[in-house]
Amino acid sequence: MEKISVAVRFRPPNLVAANTSPASSGGGGDREWRIDDTRVSLLHRAAGPITGASFAFDHVFDGAANNERIYGTVVRELIGAVVGGFNGTAFAYGQTSSGKTFTMNGSDADPGIIPRAVRDVFDTVRQADDREFLIRVSYMEIYNEEINDLLTLEGQKLKIHESLDRGVYVSGLREEIVNSAEQVFELLQLGEANRHFGETNMNMRSSRSHTIFRMVIESSGKDQTDGGDAIRVSVLNLVDLAGSERIIKTGAEGVRLNEGKYINKSLMILGNVINKLSENGKQRGHIPYRDSKLTRILQPALGGNAKTSIICTAAPEEIHIEETRGTLQFASRAKCVSNCAQVNEILTDAALLKRQKLEIEELRKKLQGSHSEGLEQVVLKLRNDMHKSELERDRLAMELEDERKLRMTLEQHLTEQQKLEAISSDHFTDSIQLDLLKTPDSKSVPDGFVACRSRYSQDVEFSPIPENLDNIAEEDLWTRLNKGCVTDLDMLEMTPNLKRESSFLQEKSSAAPLEEPTNAICQRLAKECIYDQQQLEESKARCANLEKDCDVLRDENLSLQQELSESKLEADSLVAEKQAQLDDLRMRCVALERDLSSSRQEAHRLATEKQELAGQLGTERQKMDELKQDIRVICGDLLQREGQLTSIYTKSKAIIESCKASQVATLL
Ligand SMILES: Nc1ncnc2c1ncn2[C@@H]1O[C@H](COP(=O)(O)OP(=O)(O)OP(=O)(O)O)[C@@H](O)[C@H]1O
Known part of the structure; x- marks a missing residue:
């Protein structure tokens, strides 16, 4: 998308006042226009800028700017683009007598946009020596909403038509090849x-x-081998609009008044089209191109496939301030209009075939290369993610299982302790009863010890576990011990260090529980019980958390699986789509190749036929030459015979004459 380029040009002051009636003269008022490079503002001579009357454009020119400068700044680039294949339009808009015709046509001393553009087109074409050009021109006017051909007096009231390949066009318009x-x-x-x-x-x-x-500029590459057999067709419109006019100022009546009404109406429709186009896309709605012939013909230049430059001309005099303000408002809105210009190419069969082959190649590359690789990578990454999350899930499941076991052990333990508490509260003093305090393991082995208690006991002597056990036993075992499992000491004795420690501890602890008073045991057991309960709660919480984690992971796993299958589906459909495109292109390619080969065969047959005919023609010519020779010989014979006959006739005539004379003499 590309914005329309808008320039404003002020003509020198008082030109018209000097030429025509006093109605149009400006006079020295108290307001004036201040002109900068890209901005024009209305000033109060005494009070400074007037609010709401300042406008910005691509270019603003004052009365000193000549046509050469206007053309160089606003139009030259456009001409280059048109020769390169883009459509282009430049038009002058403004109130009557503001200098539109002067800008477009200019004078002998300072030619305007049209003559300069024409010269530039031919200069640019001459420089593009790799292409061949065909240029056609036409010239029309819209007078009282009727289209007339200005290059012929016959072409009046022409009609506008629209077709798929030509777009909007004026039928019957004379086009001259130049x-x-x-x-x-x-x-x-x-x-x-x-x-x-x-x-x-x-x-x-x-x-x-x-x-x-x-x-209309048509061009094709001279070198047809490099896909250059596409033909570019671009259109350049240079438009000089009639000026809007206030009847009170122009003093128009009769024919002029009627013309003025048509002019104002079509300019109003042009303004409506520009207004609509300048609105935000969604609110825009219907664009009334069809309301006038002017907007219909200029449709591609207004929001369509063309590069467009507008030169808004304005009168600087104070008497025209309202009209100038109107022109500047139109220009401001035109500045918001975007066009979408692109090179216009028509493809010949051979170029089409070549392009399609290229397209097929590109598609094939895309299919085999980056695209499918990308998809494979996505699938691979998803698989990896899924695998990781499965591992994580398994790990969490194992942890959960451990926690469950631990919880069960703790619960069991707690039950035992509660039982012990109940017994101690009945003041068991009997050492046989006291045996109940021992774990089944310790019971089976008299004077054995309960390793799990050691961690919770304040008394280090109760601890059967050495502090540096982690370097002689497995981490898992260490954890189990610390969490209060009843330890099988035979396991600990598997390492030499531990063996030594355990024998030491055995000595110590074998007597300790028996020496402890029952109350102390009860207190200690109560404490342990509380601690165990806390442990149990924590373990439950951990268990719940792990279950939650497990659920999250399961969900994640599910969604990953879903994503994986979705992207597989997407990849499959994409591959199928591309394959279908490829098949379609292949079929088109085959059809075109078939066409091409049959036209080649036809061309070959025609060439052979031509050769045969040329041979026959040669023979016929030879025969004709021989006949001519014969005729020439016969003619010579005839001439000779004619001479002989003439001399015989003369001789006979002489003989007859002499006979007649001798007869006459005889008779006399
Ligand atoms: N920039 C300029 N420099 C010198 N003379 C100018 C300039 N602009 C306009 N003029 C003169 O002002 C007069 C009116 O200009 P012109 O005919 O171009 O106006 P217009 O906008 O085409 O008017 P209309 O809409 O009535 O056809 C002409 O005599 C023209 O030569």
Whole structure:
């Protein structure tokens, strides 16, 4: 998308006042326009800038700017693009007598946009020596909402049509093929003579119609081998609009008044189209191109496939401030309009075939290369993620299982302790009863000890576990011990260090529980019981957390699996789609190749036929030459015979004459 380029040009002041009636003269008022490079603002001479009357554009020119500068800044680039295959339009818009025709046509001393553009087109074409060009021109006007051909007097009231391949076009419009700028200038002169001008109070030579000068530029590459057999067709429109006018100022009546009404109406529709196009896309709605012939013909230039430059002309005099403000508002809205220009190419069969082959190649590469690799990578990554989460799930499940076991052990332990508490509260003093305090393991082995108690006991002598056990036993075993499992000491005795410690501890602890008073045992057991309960709660909480983690992981796993199958489906459908495209292109390619080979065969057959005919022609020519020779010989014979006959006739005549004479003599 590309914004329309908008420039504003102020003509020098008081030009018209000097030429025409006093109605249009400015006079020294108290307001004036201040012109900078890209901004124009209305000032109160005494009070400074007037709010809401400042406008910014791509370019702003004051009365000192000549046509050369306007063309160089606003249009030259556009011409380059048009020769390169883009559509282009430049038009002048503004109130009557503000300098539109002067800007587009110019004068002998300072030619305007049209003659400069024509020269530039031919210069640029000459420089592009790798292409061949065909240029056609036409010149039309829209007068009182009717289209006239300015290059011929017959082409009046032409109609607008629309077709798929030509778009919007004026049927019956004369198009001249041209080879030089001079040829175009002659046609322009003819067109100017046919154009409608009229005198008003504002302008001695006021355009009473909108004129559209059009150049159609076709080009093709000279080197046809490198896919260059595409033909570019671009259209350049150079438009000089009629100016909006206030009847009170122009003093128009009769024919002029009628013309003025048509001019104002079509300019209003142009304004509506620009307004609509300048609105935000969603609110825009219907664009009323069809409301006037001007907007219909200029449709591609207004929000369509063209590069467009608008030169808004304005009068600097204070008397025209309202009209100038209107022009600047139109220009501001036009600045918001975007076009979408692209090179216009028509493909020949061979170019189409070549392009399609390239497209097939690209598609094939995409399929085999980056795209499928990318998809495979995504699938691989998803698989990896899934595998990781499965491992994590297994690990958590194992942890959960451990926790469950631990909880069960703790619960069992707690039950035992509660039982012990109950017994101690009944003040068991009997040493046999006291045996109940021991674990089944310790019971089976008299004077054995309960390793699990050691961690909770304040008394280090009760601990059967050495502090540096982690370097002689497994981590898992250490954990189990510390969490209060009843330890099988035979296991600990598997390592030499431990063996030594355990024998030491055995000595110590074998007597200790028996020496402890029952109350102390009860207190200690109560404490242990509380601690165990806490442990149990913590373990439950951990268990719940692990279960939650497990659920989350399961969900994650599920969603990953879903994602995986979705992306597989997507990849499959993409591959199928690309395959279908590829098949389609292949079929088209085959059909085109078939067409090409049959046209080649046809061309070959025609060439052979031509050769045969040429042979026959040669034989016929030879026969003809021989016949001519015969005729020449016969003619010579005939001439000879004619001479002989003539001499015989003369001789006979002489003989007859002499006979007649001798007869006469005889008779006498
Ligand atoms: N920049 C300029 N420099 C010198 N003369 C100018 C300039 N602009 C306009 N003029 C002169 O002002 C007069 C009116 O200009 P022109 O005919 O171009 O106006 P217009 O906008 O085409 O008017 P209309 O809409 O009535 O056809 C002409 O005599 C023209 O030569």
